Each structure stands twice: as C-alpha cells, then as structure tokens.
Amino acid sequence: MVKLEYGYLPETLAEALEIRAAEKVVPYAGGTDLMVEAEEHATYLFLNQLAELSRINVTEDMLEIGAACTYTELLNHEAVPQVLKDAMILIASPATRNQATPAGNICNASPKADSALIFVAAGAKLRLRSVQGERIVPIGEFFVGRGKTILRDDELLTEILLPRRGLDNYYYKKIGARASMAISRVSFVAIFGEEAGRITRMSIAFGAISSVILRFPEFEALMIGKTIEEAKALKGEFLAKFDEAIVPIRGRVSATYRKQACMSLLNDFLASRGI
Ligand SMILES: Cc1cc2nc3c(=O)[nH]c(=O)nc-3n(C[C@H](O)[C@H](O)[C@H](O)COP(=O)(O)OP(=O)(O)OC[C@H]3O[C@@H](n4cnc5c(N)ncnc54)[C@H](O)[C@@H]3O)c2cc1C
Incomplete structure (x- = not known):
C-alpha cells in the first residue's frame, strides 16, 4: 500500500477494505464526480488501480462488473448489453469516459445518473464488501434519496451484477x-x-x-x-x-x-x- 499526500493507494482489495474500516476515507474511482466539488481535507481511498475491481466476469446468466471498470472498457466489451452501451455512450466525453465508472455513477446516487437508470430497469444487484464479509442488495434498495445510499462507512461497492438475459428488446x-x-x-x-x-x-x-x-x-x-x-x-x-x-x-x-x-x-x- 502506498500512502500519498491526499490518501491511500492500496495494492489489494483486502488492504482497501482494512483502510476503509479503520479510517474516514472517501472512496475514489474515476474522480469525475468527486473532483467537481473536491473536499479540501479529504483523505481519498484510490480504487482505480485495483486489479480485483478491474475485471469483467462473464457467467452464463450474469455480467459481474468490477467497481473500477470504466465506461470505455465496458463500451469495448462484447458481452455488455447494447442497452447499457446506448446509455454509456451519451455520458460526458471520451476523456471522461476513460476515467469514470458505473460504480461511481451508482454510489454518487444522483437521480440523473445515466448508467444507474439502466441497472435499475435491468434489476441489477450490487455486491457490497467490508472486512466483516459481503452482502448483495438489489440496486432498487440501494438508493434512499438524492446522494444517499445504504452503503455503510466501512463498505465498498465491489461489483455490479447485471443479468445478461432478456435485455435485448x-x-x-x-x-x-x-x-x-x-x-x-x-x-x-x-x-x-x-x-x-x-x-x-x-x-x-x-x-x-x-x-x-x-x-x-x-x-x-x-x-x-x-x-x-x-x-x-x-x-x-x-x-x-x-x-x-x-x-x-x-x-x-x-x-x-x-x-x-x-x-x-x-x-x-x-x-x-x-x-
Ligand atoms: C464533464 C462531465 C460530464 C458528465 N456527464 C455525465 C452524464 O452525461 N451522465 C451521467 O450520468 N454522469 C455524468 N457525469 C458525472 C460522472 O462522470 C459520472 O457520475 C461517473 O460515472 C462517476 O464515476 P467516477 O468513477 O468518476 O466516480 P467518483 O467521482 O470516483 O465517485 C463518485 C462517488 O461514488 C463514490 N464511490 C466511487 N466508487 C465507489 C466504490 N467502489 N464504493 C463505494 N463508493 C464509491 C465516491 O466516494 C463518490 O461519492 C459527468 C461528469 C463530468 C465532470
């Protein structure tokens, strides 16, 4: 793990979860929402280089999207359903899409979040992990208000679980x-x-x-x-x-x-x- 002036750069998910449990840190994926209103004294937990969160795992029924996967990576992945691609291609610009993640879009909990809209309609679930273990929650139960979610202070969103079937029409x-x-x-x-x-x-x-x-x-x-x-x-x-x-x-x-x-x-x- 590397300690930076503005936060932590963990090398593994286990390290990231330990830091999350021990300190008040702000999870940082692409930073494209966070940096618009950056807090002066925040300590960031940089997740964007974690290999464990950068995977797209394709199973027969499910697409497991790691929380560090960017829009660009997903747009270039053949197993990502077109409905999600249609929404992602309209988000911001190519430069922003190279950094920004659907995980950040979801955790920011804006009602305007364009990829989150698709995950809600598709009935996606979210894997939330902490040092205590994990829970999987339907995305519809994750949001409790504008900018408010049920994510605990010791948890991270680690994967978005998107059903693969029945999204073509x-x-x-x-x-x-x-x-x-x-x-x-x-x-x-x-x-x-x-x-x-x-x-x-x-x-x-x-x-x-x-x-x-x-x-x-x-x-x-x-x-x-x-x-x-x-x-x-x-x-x-x-x-x-x-x-x-x-x-x-x-x-x-x-x-x-x-x-x-x-x-x-x-x-x-x-x-x-x-x-
Ligand atoms: C110029 C510009 C244009 C934009 N256009 C659009 C648009 O058209 N449509 C749209 O929907 N959005 C848009 N956005 C907003 C933003 O780009 C998206 O919401 C993006 O998906 C955020 O992802 P991120 O990885 O950058 O999140 P970040 O900024 O890193 O994080 C966002 C929030 O999620 C939290 N977070 C991130 N990852 C995790 C995690 N794994 N676990 C727990 N918490 C986490 C952070 O702490 C923070 O609260 C735009 C932003 C900019 C700057």
Whole structure:
C-alpha cells in the first residue's frame, strides 16, 4: 500500500477494505464526480488501480462488473448489453469516459445518473464488501434519496451484477439540452419481453425527475401475461396510474415539462410495441 499526500493507494482489495474500516476515507474511482466539488481535507481511498475491481466476469446468466471498470472498457466489451452501451455512450466525453465508472455513477446516487437508470430497469444487484464479509442488495434498495445510499462507512461497492438475459428488446431515451455532453433532464428506459404472444416483461425506469430513479413494479405487473390486444385495452388504466404517481421536482426545467416528457416517452414506448 502506498500512502500519498491526499490518501491511500492500496495494492489489494483486502488492504482497501482494512483502510476503509479503520479510517474516514472517501472512496475514489474515476474522480469525475468527486473532483467537481473536491473536499479540501479529504483523505481519498484510490480504487482505480485495483486489479480485483478491474475485471469483467462473464457467467452464463450474469455480467459481474468490477467497481473500477470504466465506461470505455465496458463500451469495448462484447458481452455488455447494447442497452447499457446506448446509455454509456451519451455520458460526458471520451476523456471522461476513460476515467469514470458505473460504480461511481451508482454510489454518487444522483437521480440523473445515466448508467444507474439502466441497472435499475435491468434489476441489477450490487455486491457490497467490508472486512466483516459481503452482502448483495438489489440496486432498487440501494438508493434512499438524492446522494444517499445504504452503503455503510466501512463498505465498498465491489461489483455490479447485471443479468445478461432478456435485455435485448428495449426503448431508451435521454433528454438533455444538447445531443452530447448533456446532463439528463429526463431519462427513460423500458425493457420489454414477449413470448408466445404474451408480455413477459415490462421494466420501466424514469431518471432525473425525482430524488431517486423511479420504478413502479406494481404498475408493470398489470401488463405481464397479457396479449398485445389485452394490453391495448388496459392502456388507459396503465397510463392513468403513472400519471397519478409521477410528481416530478422542478430543476433546470419545470416540473410540468418533466411530467409531459415522461408521459410522452411512456406513450411512445407503448406505441412502438403495438400497444
Ligand atoms: C464533464 C462531465 C460530464 C458528465 N456527464 C455525465 C452524464 O452525461 N451522465 C451521467 O450520468 N454522469 C455524468 N457525469 C458525472 C460522472 O462522470 C459520472 O457520475 C461517473 O460515472 C462517476 O464515476 P467516477 O468513477 O468518476 O466516480 P467518483 O467521482 O470516483 O465517485 C463518485 C462517488 O461514488 C463514490 N464511490 C466511487 N466508487 C465507489 C466504490 N467502489 N464504493 C463505494 N463508493 C464509491 C465516491 O466516494 C463518490 O461519492 C459527468 C461528469 C463530468 C465532470
């Protein structure tokens, strides 16, 4: 382990976890969120050179993404699903993507986090480790508010566990002020599945409209098992539920704009699947 002026450069994950347990340190992946508002006296725990966190492990059902893997590495990896690639390619610029990580995007816990949106809709899980052991939590339970997560002070996010199956049929849109280098004003993804004429999946997530990324599994459940014709008949009820539940906060754009954008995207997604 190397002690630097601003923190620690551990050589192994075990060392990193020991430092995390013993001292008040700020985990540092790519630093692209942290350095925007760098704390003057922070002690950083640099994770970006840890070999154990730099792996992408492909199993039959799962992609295990190490917390030090950058967007560029993931964009160049053949097993990464296209829906995640579509979101990552719109994040910042190539230079930032060479440093920044989805793990940092998740731990920063912004509702505007573009890769986190995809992980939420895809039902990813997070492996959190400490010197005490590990726990695996669904990403939806990780966020408790803007910038707030359930991560303990002695824990690190070590891997993102992304299911590999059932992500190919999707609808993704990011609304920003520009075509590139834009922070989301509203983001939307829907992952769809259909088998033997019946809907098997409709996982919908909305970003940048509330204090956390929003998903409504109880509304999604209305459409599961239905034929397209049955789904069409339910469309009014389905849309009304979202219309009532989505109460966007005001930001750089008005709450009214955000609400209209959400409902238009939801409608457009349904129409694109014949509903
Ligand atoms: C110019 C610019 C443009 C940007 N554009 C976008 C955009 O379009 N979309 C978007 O979503 N974001 C954007 N961002 C924000 C940022 O780049 C992303 O959120 C990025 O994914 C953060 O990753 P990082 O590795 O740099 O995180 P860091 O800055 O290193 O860390 C972010 C937070 O996560 C914590 N953390 C990091 N790793 C771990 C870990 N393993 N365990 C526990 N805690 C950890 C850190 O302590 C910190 O609180 C932009 C940033 C800049 C500077």
